[in-house]
Amino acid sequence: MPALPAAEPPAPPPHGRLWRSPEPRPAYDVLVVGSGGHGLATAYYLAAEHGIADVAVLERGWLAGGNMARNTAIIRSNYLWDASAGIYEHALTLWEGLEDALGRDLHFSQRGVLNLAHSTHDVRESVRRVNANRLNGIDAEWLGPDEVAKLVPILDTGAHTRHPVLGATYQPRAGIADHDLVAWGFAAEADRLGVDLVQGCEVTGFLRSGGKVRGVRTTRGDIAAGAVALCAAGRTSVLTETLGMRLPLQSHPLQALVTPLLEPVLDTVVMSNAVHVYVSQAPKGELVLGAGIDGYNGYGQRGSPRTVEDQIAAAVELYPVFAHAEALRTWAGTVDVAPDASPVIGPTPFEGLYINCGWGTGGYKATPGVGHVLADTVANGRPHPLAEPFGLERFTTGALVDEHGAAAVAH
Amino acid sequence: MLLIPCPWCGPRDEREFRYGGQAHIAYPADPSALGDEAWADYLFMRDNPAGRHAERWFHGSGCRAWCDVERDTVDYTVTGSCTTGAHPAGGPDTGPCTSPYCVRRAVPSTGGTR
Ligand SMILES: Cc1cc2nc3c(=O)[nH]c(=O)nc-3n(C[C@H](O)[C@H](O)[C@H](O)COP(=O)(O)OP(=O)(O)OC[C@H]3O[C@@H](n4cnc5c(N)ncnc54)[C@H](O)[C@@H]3O)c2cc1C
Ligand SMILES: [Zn+2]
Ligand SMILES: [Zn+2]
Numbered sequence: 001m002p003a004l005p006a007a008e009p010p011a012p013p014p015h016g017r018l019w020r021s022p023e024p025r026p027a028y029d030v031l032v033v034g035s036g037g038h039g040l041a042t043a044y045y046l047a048a049e050h051g052i053a054d055v056a057v058l059e060r061g062w063l064a065g066g067n068m069a070r071n072t073a074i075i076r077s078n079y080l081w082d083a084s085a086g087i088y089e090h091a092l093t094l095w096e097g098l099e100d101a102l103g104r105d106l107h108f109s110q111r112g113v114l115n116l117a118h119s120t121h122d123v124r125e126s127v128r129r130v131n132a133n134r135l136n137g138i139d140a141e142w143l144g145p146d147e148v149a150k151l152v153p154i155l156d157t158g159a160h161t162r163h164p165v166l167g168a169t170y171q172p173r174a175g176i177a178d179h180d181l182v183a184w185g186f187a188a189e190a191d192r193l194g195v196d197l198v199q200g201c202e203v204t205g206f207l208r209s210g211g212k213v214r215g216v217r218t219t220r221g222d223i224a225a226g227a228v229a230l231c232a233a234g235r236t237s238v239l240t241e242t243l244g245m246r247l248p249l250q251s252h253p254l255q256a257l258v259t260p261l262l263e264p265v266l267d268t269v270v271m272s273n274a275v276h277v278y279v280s281q282a283p284k285g286e287l288v289l290g291a292g293i294d295g296y297n298g299y300g301q302r303g304s305p306r307t308v309e310d311q312i313a314a315a316v317e318l319y320p321v322f323a324h325a326e327a328l329r330t331w332a333g334t335v336d337v338a339p340d341a342s343p344v345i346g347p348t349p350f351e352g353l354y355i356n357c358g359w360g361t362g363g364y365k366a367t368p369g370v371g372h373v374l375a376d377t378v379a380n381g382r383p384h385p386l387a388e389p390f391g392l393e394r395f396t397t398g399a400l401v402d403e404h405g406a407a408a409v410a411h
Numbered sequence: 412m413l414l415i416p417c418p419w420c421g422p423r424d425e426r427e428f429r430y431g432g433q434a435h436i437a438y439p440a441d442p443s444a445l446g447d448e449a450w451a452d453y454l455f456m457r458d459n460p461a462g463r464h465a466e467r468w469f470h471g472s473g474c475r476a477w478c479d480v481e482r483d484t485v486d487y488t489v490t491g492s493c494t495t496g497a498h499p500a501g502g503p504d505t506g507p508c509t510s511p512y513c514v515r516r517a518v519p520s521t522g523g524t525r
Contacts, residue, residue: 235461237459237460238459238460238461246456246457247456247459248451248456248457249459250432250457251461251484295430296413296430296482297459297464297466297484298484298487299484299485300484300487302487304413304425305412306425306426336459339454339455395451396450396451
């Protein structure tokens with residue numbers, strides 16, 4: 001869509017607030033549905049890079065209270081296929097400049113991520129992925145058990161453990177960033193550029209004329225738009241259902257937990273796909289442990305205790321010192337999983353409607369990359385080159401981007 | 412934690428089961444006649460409702476049989492369970508459903524969340 005001249009800059013937010021909370025207007029150039037990281041980043045890049053600031057982000061709950069507030073904040077780009085390397089590495093490059101771009105501290109810490117291999121099959125898959133990563137210019141290394149032990153002394157790398165550590169992939173540029181600070185950073189900058197952030201406004205359906213989407217129905221009235229971009233993560237299917245559009249998504253609970261504040265014992269991030277546990281230690285000292293998804297479909301933002309039990313059992317096997325820790329709090333989000341563990345991004349059969357979904361258990365790391373690519377897609381009415389392989393049509397053509405190896409549990 | 416009533420074994424802990432996704436998806440009657448769209452639909456497209464869901468569970472640590480469970484995906488309440496395929500979606504029943512927890516019967520279910 002054509003870039004319009006920038007509107008008058010809005011009055012700044014009230015003192016002490018990061019953004020205004022305006023009433024939604026009856027029409028916008030672009031509506032973004034969902035104020036998770038993806039929606040906020042998309043709005044920010046629409047305004048910052050395409051001069052499209054007549055944008056509202058509509059949020060049914062509170063700003064970034066969905067998966068964005070619930071993830072374990074792991075960032076990495078060491079995915080297997082070229083298409084994935086393209087978009088995840090694009091995101092990582094943007095992460096590396098994001099504190100400057102947003103003008104604030106995001107606690108972005110490139111402390112490295114290890115993915116453990118526990119079987120000869122794991123080893124082969126991991127080494128293959130390291131080689132594929134290198135061909136794509138991604139910093140990837142294969143570490144033997146001794147090197148792993150040096151980086152993670154608390155890990156039991158003994159030969160007779162339940163889950164022997166046969167080595168690990170290592171991406172030194174990977175790491176974590178504070179998800180709340182990231183959301184608030186994008187929100188504040190988008191607001192400053194004129195984007196309306198509207199909380200407590202649930203989209204319930206679409207305004208249509210024939211095959212075109214002309215806006216949305218919301219709990220606060222109808223809002224017209226030139227284009228609508230769905231960034232509703234786990235609730236995407238609920239929205240597209242109102243259009244009779246079927247998506248290859250299943251929404252699952254995904255759980256995580258934290259311990260109380262502990263002395264520093266871990267200064268990198270360690271993941272294990274095989275036993276579904278991954279861990280980092282936050283700057284304040286709490287251990288953050290993520291689990292695998294609960295197998296069933298669920299929108300309840302809660303999962304089953306068995307998943308947490310299994311996760312803790314695996315964690316204590318791998319890190320015997322964790323037997324001294326306590327689980328302080330567990331929680332869950334609702335993640336939308338696609339059959340090939342890759343996202344769905346791009347135009348839809350409905351003119352004016354764009355989707356971004358299927359990020360499942362691992363979309364936080366992509367936040368700036370998705371925002372950048374989706375904003376470009378919406379602004380130009382065609383998929384950004386990095387989004388092209390992730391179109392909905394791949395499920396018909398069969399050109400899947402199978403990232404189960406890189407993504408299985410993965411975050 | 413889910414308490415799932417197996418039609419053969421009675422109410423059992425979720426841990427004894429494996430989830431099998433949406434129920435009542437029939438194998439294409441004439442696969443060689445299927446176009447790409449229809450294959451995509453059969454292989455990849457699934458209902459994903461926030462609410463009542465007909466789904467398959469496999470009682471791996473019990474009778475090792477599949478059953479069709481009806482469950483709410485928002486509050487996770489299990490309404491009942493039936494023998495596999497007894498009540499295909501949108502079609503007539505294929506035969507008697509012998510499940511004491513049949514979703515078509517007005518008996519209170521012992522299944523549920525706990
Ligand atoms: C426990 C857990 C751990 C995770 N760990 C990692 C990790 O370590 N690394 C990683 O990369 N990823 C991780 N993820 C995945 C990641 O959080 C998601 O892929 C990502 O947050 C999805 O994008 P988002 O931030 O835009 O989603 P969300 O924050 O879920 O945003 C979607 C928003 O849309 C809103 N919405 C939905 N429907 C409507 C509607 N009808 N109207 C208005 N608003 C609506 C929701 O309320 C929500 O705020 C994890 C997820 C969970 C749950
Ligand atoms: Zn049984
Ligand atoms: Zn029945």
